[in-house]
Amino acid sequence: MENLLFGVIAGMGAALGLGGGTILILLLNFFTDIKQYEIQGINLVFFIPASIIAIYVNYKNKLIDFKIAKKCIFIGIFGSIIGSFLASKIENSHLKRYFGIFLLIIAINGIYTFISQYKNKKNSQNKNISKK
Amino acid sequence: MYGFIAGLISGFFGAGGGLILIPFFSKFLKLDAKTSRATAITIVLFLVISSSFFYLKNKAINWDIAAFCAIGGCIGSFIGSKILKKSSSNFLNIIFIIFLIYSGIKML
Numbered sequence: 001m002e003n004l005l006f007g008v009i010a011g012m013g014a015a016l017g018l019g020g021g022t023i024l025i026l027l028l029n030f031f032t033d034i035k036q037y038e039i040q041g042i043n044l045v046f047f048i049p050a051s052i053i054a055i056y057v058n059y060k061n062k063l064i065d066f067k068i069a070k071k072c073i074f075i076g077i078f079g080s081i082i083g084s085f086l087a088s089k090i091e092n093s094h095l096k097r098y099f100g101i102f103l104l105i106i107a108i109n110g111i112y113t114f115i116s117q118y119k120n121k122k123n124s125q126n127k128n129i130s131k132k
Numbered sequence: 133m134y135g136f137i138a139g140l141i142s143g144f145f146g147a148g149g150g151l152i153l154i155p156f157f158s159k160f161l162k163l164d165a166k167t168s169r170a171t172a173i174t175i176v177l178f179l180v181i182s183s184s185f186f187y188l189k190n191k192a193i194n195w196d197i198a199a200f201c202a203i204g205g206c207i208g209s210f211i212g213s214k215i216l217k218k219s220s221s222n223f224l225n226i227i228f229i230i231f232l233i234y235s236g237i238k239m240l
Contacts, residue, residue, distance in 0.1 A: 003201050004200045005204060007201035009204075011206060011212060020209070021150075024205075042193065042201055046205045047205075049206055051173050051180070054170075058173070064167070069174045073178045079143065080179040080182045081143060081186065082143065083183065084143035084187065088187075088192070110225060110228070111229060113155065
């Protein structure tokens with residue numbers, strides 16, 4: 001039953017564009033004793049139906065850039081095959097640690113984006129003032 | 133190149149490909165936020181399907197738990213898309229960043 005709840009929370013995260021898969025992996029990590037590698041497998045199964053719903057809605061709203069998508073899918077599949085192979089060879093505790101490092105990198109990038117957005121806003125406000 | 137890295141990450145961690153692709157799309161290709169997210173999720177679906185084969189082959193998928201999570205995920209993504217229209221994305225991003233830092237440190 002709690003797994004259903006984890007799914008709901010992660011699904012909401014996914015729809016909001018926050019990285020639903022990441023949220024599900026963390027929830028399962030904190031509240032269950034399933035191994036990291038197995039959690040990642042569960043997350044893959046979770047992602048397929050949830051993303052199909054999102055893609056359908058986005059497709060209807062004409063938000064998908066198929067030109068870019070095609071290129072990235074073709075190259076990305078090579079990457080994902082190599083990545084899955086590596087993940088199956090690595091020890092569980094290491095995999096968990098690497099995931100932690102990855103999250104911190106994403107967080108730092110998020111903070112950086114925020115600061116640059118804030119600066120841009122300030123600059124454009126200054127320009128408006130000087131025009132007046 | 134970014135597609136390759138996103139694939140590598142998403143196969144390795146079973147998640148996170150989108151988190152790499154979205155900033156790339158908005159910074160370098162100048163796509164707007166909604167298009168970046170929509171395009172990224174389309175790409176990630178295919179990456180996830182291809183890495184799922186590997187996890188399946190290694191029998192690393194716990195179907196009992198996965199089924200519940202998937203059903204919950206569908207309900208959640210429906211609710212989430214309703215909330216999205218009402219909430220400010222800056223607020224959500226700040227919460228998400230704090231969440232990432234906290235859990236990133238905890239996983240180390």
